[in-house]
Amino acid sequence: xxxxxxxxxxxxxxxxxxxxxxxxxxxxxxxxxxxxxxxxxxxxxxxxxxxxxxxxxxxxxxxxxxxxxxxxxxxxxxxxxxxxxxxxxxxxxxxxxxxxxxxxxxxxxxxxxxxxxxxxxxxxxxxxxxxxxxxxxxxxxxxxxxxxxxxxxxxxxxxxxxxxxxxxxxxxxxxxxxxxxxxxxxxxxxxxxxxxxxxxxxxxxxxxxxxxxxxxxxxxxxxxxxxxxxxxxxxxxxxxxxxxxxxxxxxxxxxxxxxxxxxxxxxxxxxxxxxxxxxxxxxxxxxxxxxxxxxxxxxxxxxxxxxxxxxxxxxxxxxxxxxxxxxxxxxxxxxxxxxxxxxxxxxxxxxxxxxxxxxxxxxxxxxxxxxxxxxxxxxxxxxxxxxxxxxxxxxxxxxxxxxxxxxxxxxxxxxxxxxxxxxxxxxxxxxxxxxxxxxxxxxxxxxxxxxxxxxxxxxxxxxxxxxxxxxxxxxxxxxxxxxxxxxxxxxxxxxxxxxxxxxxxxxxxxxxxxxxxxxxxxxxxxxxxxxxxxxxxxxxxxxxxxxxxxxxxxxxxxxxxx
Amino acid sequence: xxxxxxxxxxxxxxxxxxxxxxxxxxxxxxxxxxxxxxxxxxxxxxxxxxxxxxxxxxxxxxxxxxxxxxxxxxxxxxxxxxxxxxxxxxxxxxxxxx
Amino acid sequence: xxxxxxxxxxxxxxxxxxxxxxxxxxxxxxxxxxxxxxxxxxxxxxxxxxxxxxxxxxxxxxxxxxxxxxxxxxxxxxxxxxxxxxxxxxxxxxxxxxxxxxxxxxxxxxxxxxxxxxxxxxxxxxxxxxxxxxxxxxxxxxxxxxxxxxxxxxxxxxxxxxxxx
Numbered sequence: 033x034x035x036x037x038x039x040x041x042x043x044x045x046x047x048x049x050x051x052x053x054x055x056x057x058x059x060x061x062x063x064x065x066x067x068x069x070x071x072x073x074x075x076x077x078x079x080x081x082x083x084x085x086x087x088x089x090x091x092x093x094x095x096x097x098x099x100x101x102x103x104x105x106x107x108x109x110x111x112x113x114x115x116x117x118x119x120x121x122x123x124x125x126x127x128x129x130x131x132x133x134x135x136x137x138x139x140x141x142x143x144x145x146x147x148x149x150x151x152x153x154x155x156x157x158x159x160x161x162x163x164x165x166x167x168x169x170x171x172x173x174x175x176x177x178x179x180x181x182x183x184x185x186x187x188x189x190x191x192x193x194x195x196x197x198x199x200x201x202x203x204x205x206x207x208x209x210x211x212x213x214x215x216x217x218x219x220x221x222x223x224x225x226x227x228x229x230x231x232x233x234x235x236x237x238x239x240x241x242x243x244x245x246x247x248x249x250x251x252x253x254x255x256x257x258x259x260x261x262x263x264x265x266x267x268x269x270x271x272x273x274x275x276x277x278x279x280x281x282x283x284x285x286x287x288x289x290x291x292x293x294x295x296x297x298x299x300x301x302x303x304x305x306x307x308x309x310x311x312x313x314x315x316x317x318x319x320x321x322x323x324x325x326x327x328x329x330x331x332x333x334x335x336x337x338x339x340x341x342x343x344x345x346x347x348x349x350x351x352x353x354x355x356x357x358x359x360x361x362x363x364x365x366x367x368x369x370x371x372x373x374x375x376x377x378x379x380x381x382x383x384x385x386x387x388x389x390x391x392x393x394x395x396x397x398x399x400x401x402x403x404x405x406x407x408x409x410x411x412x413x414x415x416x417x418x419x420x421x422x423x424x425x426x427x428x429x430x431x432x433x434x435x436x437x438x439x440x441x442x443x444x445x446x447x448x449x450x451x452x453x454x455x456x457x458x459x460x461x462x463x464x465x466x467x468x469x470x471x472x473x474x475x476x477x478x479x480x481x482x483x484x485x486x487x488x489x490x491x492x493x494x495x496x497x498x499x500x501x502x503x504x505x506x507x508x509x510x511x512x513x514x515x516x517x518x519x520x521x522x523x524x525x526x527x528x529x530x531x532x533x534x535x536x537x538x539x540x541x542x543x544x545x546x547x548x549x550x551x552x553x554x555x556x557x558x559x560x561x562x563x564x565x566x567x568x569x570x571x572x573x574x575x576x577x578x579x580x581x582x583x584x585x586x587x588x589x590x591x592x593x594x
Numbered sequence: 595x596x597x598x599x600x601x602x603x604x605x606x607x608x609x610x611x612x613x614x615x616x617x618x619x620x621x622x623x624x625x626x627x628x629x630x631x632x633x634x635x636x637x638x639x640x641x642x643x644x645x646x647x648x649x650x651x652x653x654x655x656x657x658x659x660x661x662x663x664x665x666x667x668x669x670x671x672x673x674x675x676x677x678x679x680x681x682x683x684x685x686x687x688x689x690x691x692x
Numbered sequence: 693x694x695x696x697x698x699x700x701x702x703x704x705x706x707x708x709x710x711x712x713x714x715x716x717x718x719x720x721x722x723x724x725x726x727x728x729x730x731x732x733x734x735x736x737x738x739x740x741x742x743x744x745x746x747x748x749x750x751x752x753x754x755x756x757x758x759x760x761x762x763x764x765x766x767x768x769x770x771x772x773x774x775x776x777x778x779x780x781x782x783x784x785x786x787x788x789x790x791x792x793x794x795x796x797x798x799x800x801x802x803x804x805x806x807x808x809x810x811x812x813x814x815x816x817x818x819x820x821x822x823x824x825x826x827x828x829x830x831x832x833x834x835x836x837x838x839x840x841x842x843x844x845x846x847x848x849x850x851x852x853x854x855x856x857x
Contacts (some may be wrong), residue, residue, distance in 0.1 A: 038758070046746070050836055052837065053836060054834070054835075054836035057833060057834045057836070058834065058837060061831065061833045061834060065803065068826070069605075069648070069649070070605070070606065070649055072625050072649050073823060074606075074801070076646070078772065078801050078803075081772075081773060082803055090608055090652065090653065091608075092610070092672070092675060092676050093608070093609075093610060093679060093680070093687055094603075094607065094608035094609060095607070095608040123686055130691075138686070140606065140607035140608065141606055141607060141608060142606045142607060143607075146609045164773065164775075194838045195838055195839055196838075197838045197839075198807075198834065198838065199804075199838070199839055200778060200806070200807040200808075200810035200811045200841055201775075201777075201778040201779055201780075201782055201807070201811050202775075203775065203780065203807060204773055204774065204775025205775060206805070253769075278779055278783075281775060281776060281778070281779045282751050282776055282779050282780075286748075286774055311660075316787060321840050323728070324842070329638060369824065378601055378612065390682055390683075398684065411660055421649070461671060461672060461675060462675060462682050462683075464843070470675075470682075472680075472682045473681060473682055476682065522669060522671065523671075524671060543605075585634060588648035588744070
């Protein structure tokens with residue numbers, strides 16, 4: 033049995049007394065800030081950035097609390113606490129986001145300090161999940177488990193978490209700042225859509241180093257992150273980021289909220305000038321004060337427990353047998369299970385996208401079930417993916433069938449990871465104060481239309497991403513098919529883009545044609561899929577077919593009826 | 595002339611509230627006071643001053659409504675959803691209590 | 693306006709002089725950076741201390757050459773959310789070795805006080821009727837820091853440590 037001892041938490045950074053004290057102090061600080069707000073000492077204008085830096089938004093129906101799941105990795109104990117908070121302070125469910133965090137939608141301001149206090153009991157918080165500061169760093173949901181991994185990004189993500197926490201210079205930036213880090217061959221973190229995307233790799237001597245992409249971002253003006261440095265040595269990792277942020281803090285625009293992100297600065301200065309500014313600052317900053325000591329890296333690495341993998345045969349007979357006997361299980365394995373670096377283990381993606389369901393939502397009961405499964409079968413560790421799914425990263429192949437059965441029985445066994453039903457969607461106008469149109473109902477209609485798992489698998493890799501406004505929380509720009517909700521005289525309309533790509537070959541999708549209604553959009557997706565299926569050559573992905581034949585045939589079919 | 599109602603989110607819990615009769619805040623749109631166009635300006639200014647001055651509410655504003663068969667209906671989808679709750683979870687929000 | 697230093701309201705020995713008004717020759721005075729640029733020669737031979745007030749868009753390199761002329765630099769925050777001043781102060785200290793007083797003026801709130809101190813500010817001009825206790829409290833509520841900063845004299849490691857530890 034790989035049943036682990038209670039309290040064990042493979043792969044999750046272990047807090048010590050100083051970490052705990054810090055989070056506790058932050059809770060008390062926020063408690064005092066809430067009290068000052070309620071007493072009128074702080075105006076709403078002054079309080080807003082303070083609450084945002086504790087993850088608290090005011091949305092349509094109530095406050096929304098965005099809880100940090102640092103780089104998307106948490107323990108079963110932590111997930112259980114989230115389930116409990118959902119039940120006690122919210123309405124029994126939560127929403128996993130594209131930034132690997134969890135949001136509760138029905139929070140009361142006056143209860144927030146207590147919620148934060150409860151989170152602190154399990155070494156969690158909501159710090160810097162919003163506000164114009166450096167946000168929760170995201171990474172590959174398969175980190176530390178993927179077969180194609182070169183550098184484990186968690187250690188560096190944790191270094192960034194610490195370094196950016198209450199950074200005295202960079203807490204009132206021109207705008208929010210998102211960093212993603214990846215250390216594998218395939219980009220599963222959409223690096224070049226971030227303000228800073230860091231690709232961790234190794235040189236010939238095996239030493240870790242980093243490639244920096246800066247100035248990526250979606251939203252009103254989408255930009256693909258530009259390569260500004262091919263190699264930053266490990267010891268310079270923090271110094272280099274400090275230089276990037278200092279240039280941004282000083283020169284980023286503050287006169288127009290829509291032009292305040294670093295992507296605009298990079299664009300307006302030009303890549304060359306921006307890079308020169310950073311290099312100049314870096315040359316000054318580099319030195320003992322900012323040197324990332326290898327001992328410190330080793331110290332932090334030690335705080336991540338490594339799963340105690342058993343020595344297993346590469347092929348599990350019982351697993352092969354189960355696949356042969358159960359087609360539904362075999363399909364789920366084919367779609368939702370990825371290769372693990374350790375022989376005999378596998379990575380299982382738990383889809384939070386049932387046909388007709390709300391993408392990314394999970395009930396407290398579902399969270400508890402996943403926590404149970406993680407504890408029994410995956411070293412007590414769970415990941416949140418930027419595609420709004422959950423991941424059990426270290427499951428023995430022998431256990432996959434049991435895990436799948438349990439998932440299946442609780443609405444969590446949908447075999448659609450990476451397929452057309454695995455839709456990324458922001459909360460949209462059903463919850464969000466910024467949205468122009470609803471995202472969720474459209475995602476529900478599309479996933480219901482393509483509910484048949486056999487058909488989904490036949491269509492293959494196809495990512496639909498839906499945003500309810502131009503802020504692009506649903507990453508529509510980089511969806512293979514992207515959908516943007518717009519408001520036309522109070523009515524909801526949707527604009528379709530095609531050809532977006534979130535991986536290192538990042539591409540922003542092109543608008544297919546005029547915006548259409550929600551019902552028409554579902555039909556349009558069907559039409560696009562039909563054209564693709566009819567024209568694709570063997571093994572050709574949607575993106576490849578699109579590249580080969582262009583938009584014309586798709587556009588023609590979609591707008592044929594208009 | 596468009597009819598208007600006045601709304602805010604209650605500071606302490608974020609709940610959507612509407613300005614009712616006698617300048618008191620109510621939780622249901624059905625109990626909201628309605629104003630003819632520019633007639634909303636003065637009560638809106640007063641409501642803002644009161645809500646902010648007493649730390650009662652934030653984001654105070656007026657929005658367009660119509661009345662059909664005695665029922666107050668917001669013109670925009672956003673306000674309909676605020677008045678009712680999420681359209682994808684009809685078991686939650688004000689629509690659930692109603 | 694009350695001046696905050698070390699978490700307390702203290703006497704302000706400086707006078708801020710509006711552009712166009714006479715600068716007192718016998719006591720410390722703060723003038724605008726624009727005035728300094730226009731009238732710098734007129735301050736040659738001045739005995740009393742001189743301070744300069746810079747707008748948030750005026751970054752450290754712009755005043756670097758003249759730092760030895762100023763006993764005080766007042767960095768303006770037009771809105772508390774405009775955080776350029778944190779970089780300005782830090783650059784004045786770290787890059788240019790400025791040792792005089794750096795004062796935050798304009799709109800800052802007690803919740804930023806620790807950041808101000810950590811980036812090299814020595815004093816803060818607070819609004820009238822400010823709650824002195826909130827400023828004092830701001831210096832004690834968080835005792836852990838994750839970055840090197842300018843308020844500590846002991847050797848630091850790059851990341852986490854306790855204040856005063």
